[in-house]
Amino acid sequence: MTSSPRVLIGHGTENDFVVLPDPDGTVWPGDRLDAAMVRRLCERRAGLGGDGVLRLVRSTHVPDAPEVLGEDLDRCEWFMDHRNADGSHAEMCGNGIRLFLHALISEGLVERAACEQGLLVGTRGGPRRVGAAPDGGYWVDMGPARAFGRGTAQLGGRSFPGIAVSMGNPHLAALTDVDLDSLDLTTPPRFDPQLFPDGVNVELVNVLEPAAHVRLRVFERGVGETRSCGTGACAVAYAALVAEGRTEGTVVVDVPGGRLTVQVGVRTTVLTGPAVLVSAGVLCPEWLSA
């Protein structure tokens, strides 16, 4: 293993990540990037701090890539190896995958000009097409939203009914008239474990303009409250459309860390938003070996 691995810090609408360039799988081989190391990296005082980790790696160096990508393996040179701050794997990350492409470009691993039509990237939720937008931001087609029932989040003695939506990862999107600023999300919302056996990301949503503009707060599985969630924005956009009897449309989603736009179609859900790299450096050997 490299003694001082290169590391970047970045965010998408303030959903922040530790980014580890490892194109040939030589920097973080085997189980070096295990759950304990991910937790250390994401620790905000004793580590670098982040809502998760993104490893920039070619699919051929990811042991579970053949299983999750199947016959698409050969079409996905790159794999977004995403981890939540608690070390768990997630199937998909909408803010992370935009930052992933931005970091590939910034590290000189991919040409920006080659990404205008989008690059197919492997994820544990399957392949996703992600591209560079003309305004400097990034878009990603997350595939269709898939509703799988109705559930209720319990928080602070109140019930928030919503719909269960898969964007590759599970969400409970609850539209409510309760003032979002009055909610205490320092404790996890409770949910129905039978509907969500692998846990769930919970979004609480105020509709600002029906089927067009919403605001959310989110409690992420494996992290806690975050300033944004890209897959959550997609689930919420879908829920806001369904609430108006629609399944297609464009919804602006305000998150605590900024603004995302989601175009919901029959077969596609296109998320657009910024990706920002803040710093680049190396991990110190003494911290790594401590």
Ligand SMILES: N[C@@H](CCC[C@H](N)C(=O)O)C(=O)O
């Ligand atoms: N913040 C992400 C979602 C990250 C994964 C999530 N916590 C999960 O466990 O499903 C996003 O931008 O989509």
